[in-house]
Amino acid sequence: xxxxxxKGTRDVLPAEGRVRARIEAVSAEVMAANGFGRVIxxxxxxxxxxxxxxxxxxxxxxxxxYTFDDRGGRSLTLRPEGTASVARAYAEHGMHKLPQPxxxxxxxxxxxYEAPQxxxxxxxxxxxxxxxxxxxxxxxxxxIAMLAEIYARLDVPAVRLRISSMGDPVGRAPYREALLAxxxxxxxxxxxxxxxxxxxxxxxxxxxxxxAVQAAMxxxxxxxxxxxxxxxxxxxxxxxxxxxxxxPFEEDPTLVRGLDYYTRTVFEFTCDRLGAQSGIGGGGRYxxxxxxxxxxxxxxVGFGTGIERITLALGEDADPGAGIDAYLAAPDAGxxxxxxxxxxxLRRAGLxxxxxxxxxxxxxxxxxxxxxxxxxxxxxxxxxxAEGLATIRDMQTGDQVExxxxxxxxxxxxxGDPA
Numbered sequence: 377x378x379x380x381x382x383k384g385t386r387d388v389l390p391a392e393g394r395v396r397a398r399i400e401a402v403s404a405e406v407m408a409a410n411g412f413g414r415v416i417x418x419x420x421x422x423x424x425x426x427x428x429x430x431x432x433x434x435x436x437x438x439x440x441x442y443t444f445d446d447r448g449g450r451s452l453t454l455r456p457e458g459t460a461s462v463a464r465a466y467a468e469h470g471m472h473k474l475p476q477p478x479x480x481x482x483x484x485x486x487x488x489y490e491a492p493q494x495x496x497x498x499x500x501x502x503x504x505x506x507x508x509x510x511x512x513x514x515x516x517x518x519x520i521a522m523l524a525e526i527y528a529r530l531d532v533p534a535v536r537l538r539i540s541s542m543g544d545p546v547g548r549a550p551y552r553e554a555l556l557a558x559x560x561x562x563x564x565x566x567x568x569x570x571x572x573x574x575x576x577x578x579x580x581x582x583x584x585x586x587x588a589v590q591a592a593m594x595x596x597x598x599x600x601x602x603x604x605x606x607x608x609x610x611x612x613x614x615x616x617x618x619x620x621x622x623x624p625f626e627e628d629p630t631l632v633r634g635l636d637y638y639t640r641t642v643f644e645f646t647c648d649r650l651g652a653q654s655g656i657g658g659g660g661r662y663x664x665x666x667x668x669x670x671x672x673x674x675x676x677v678g679f680g681t682g683i684e685r686i687t688l689a690l691g692e693d694a695d696p697g698a699g700i701d702a703y704l705a706a707p708d709a710g711x712x713x714x715x716x717x718x719x720x721x722l723r724r725a726g727l728x729x730x731x732x733x734x735x736x737x738x739x740x741x742x743x744x745x746x747x748x749x750x751x752x753x754x755x756x757x758x759x760x761x762a763e764g765l766a767t768i769r770d771m772q773t774g775d776q777v778e779x780x781x782x783x784x785x786x787x788x789x790x791x792g793d794p795a
Contacts, residue, residue: 384489384498395687395694396501400483402529403503410522412479412505417461419485423451428668429460429637431577440488454487458504459637459662459678460669466508467671476509476674483683493653497684504659506678508666513610516641516661516677517617523645523657523679524623532689534648535656537623540600540631541611542579542638545664547604552578554597562592582630598629610640637662641677647689656689657681699749702788704731705741706756715756718784725789746771754784 381387388396407414423443430436442454455461462480465471471478485501492498505522507515520537527535542548559566559574559581566574570589573580579599581589603611618625631642644658659679666674687694704719706712712731722729730748732741738757745753755767766784769776779787 382498384492386497391695392687395690396683398694399503399530399683399686403481403483403526406522406526406529407481407505410479410518412481412507415462415465415480415482417455417458417465417482417484420452420454421461421464423453425460425464425669426453426456429463429665430457431637434577434580435490436488440490442487442489455484456486456488458482458484458486458502458680459506459659459665459676462504462506462678463508463662463665463671463676464669466506466674467666467669472509472666472672472674477507477515478509479505479507481505494651494688496653496682501683502680503683504678504680506676508674508676510677511610511663511675513613513641514617516610516614517621519659519677519679520614520618520643521621521623523659523681526681527645527656527686530686530690532647532656532686535689536646536648537618537625537643538628538631538646539615539618539625539641539643540628541603541607541640542632542642542660543599543603543607544639547607548599551597551599551602554602555579558596559592566592579632582632593630600627600629607640614641637665637668639663643679645681647685649689649691650685656685699728699751700730701727701750702729702752702754703741703745703748703750704729704754704756705738705745706732706761707736707738707741708758708761709734711756711758711761714761715781718754718781721785722788725785727789752788754788756781 423441426441427437436456441456444452446452462482466478466480482504483501485499487499489498490496503526505519507519520539524535524537543551555578556574559578563571565588567586567588570581570584570586581593584590615625631644638660640661640663642658642660645656646654647656648654650656657679659677661675661677663675665676666672702722704715706715712734719729719731730750732744736744738755742753750771753769753771755769760766760778764781765778766781767776767778768784768787
């Protein structure tokens with residue numbers, strides 16, 4: 377039996393590759409417009425980066441990380457999420473000395489050992505952005521607007537924004553005790569993993585899908601009703617900015633993110649087209665993350681969005697098409713050789729151009745050009761070659777025009793149409 381891709385992974389073929397390239401290109405444009413510079417971090421990190429940054433109570437650290445010892449006995453982990461890695465890079469390279477906020481973005485693969493689902497794989501790609509060095513709630517709103525702009529430019533349908541606040545660690549402490557007291561009253565009805573988790577991070581139970589847990593959480597106290605004054609003011613400023621920018625949102629007091637480093641603003645975009653697992657991207661503020669990794673006390677806010685999730689949401693119509701601008705049909709091998717500079721010049725002009733290969737006659741080349749979706753075919757047979765000409769045929773209309781061989785590249789690149 378031939379080898380197959382590992383379970384939970386898959387190959388990306390050209391049609392989807394074109395969609396993903398468009399997602400990356402649109403993301404790059406939006407990031408640049410907002411002053412973000414691209415950062416590339418290693419695919420694997422010291423395990424401690426995620427244990428300290430993401431948190432031991434999270435599913436990621438408890439059971440989803442790909443962790444191994446290298447030949448030197450060092451514990452390394454394939455990157456399960458992007459924020460901790462970028463925060464580590466920020467601290468390691470002394471970026472707190474730069475003008476703040478420092479704005480960084482990335483496109484990178486993430487690795488998690490979890491049950492594969494539609495649009496969710498053990499190796500998945502993510503576009504993310506992180507801004508360090510400012511507590512300004514308007515920066516939170518800018519980050520949300522930036523992700524909304526990416527979805528809008530890509531025409532992702534039926535996108536909705538949910539938003540909440542996690543408060544800050546000090547102000548959250550009394551609420552945590554009240555929530556834990558509530559859960560203790562329901563402990564007998566909770567499964568074992570929920571009872572264990574509620575002592576590590578009781579807020580994580582809002583995110584559990586178990587029916588008994590959901591029943592216990594239905595009348596649990598809500599953090600949004602228990603924010604301290606500073607966190608409430610921060611939250612209201614974020615919401616006010618979103619209203620002014622015309623970004624619709626839904627406040628969701630049960631919203632929690634799956635990572636322990638979040639403080640204050642948390643948000644998630646969902647897409648109705650994705651069904652029950654509707655999350656397409658999200659993020660929030662993490663003011664203590666850099667310090668937890670040994671860096672200075674620096675606030676931060678960011679987001680991540682899955683490329684596979686966006687691709688799935690866009691559906692079958694997302695492929696911009698494999699069509700090419702021109703196809704060079706020169707059945708004679710000698711003529712084909714002479715036309716190599718023309719092929720080079722067309723490609724240098726930014727055109728997508730293919731050429732018929734040896735062993736095909738003109739009819740076969742025309743069929744090949746049609747199959748590739750060529751808009752024009754450049755025909756140079758023995759007659760054309762003898763006269764120093766090329767016949768350029770429009771594949772949609774069938775119209776043709778003859779031009780000197782030396783003018784092929786300028787004619788095609790200039791958008792010249794057959795007369």
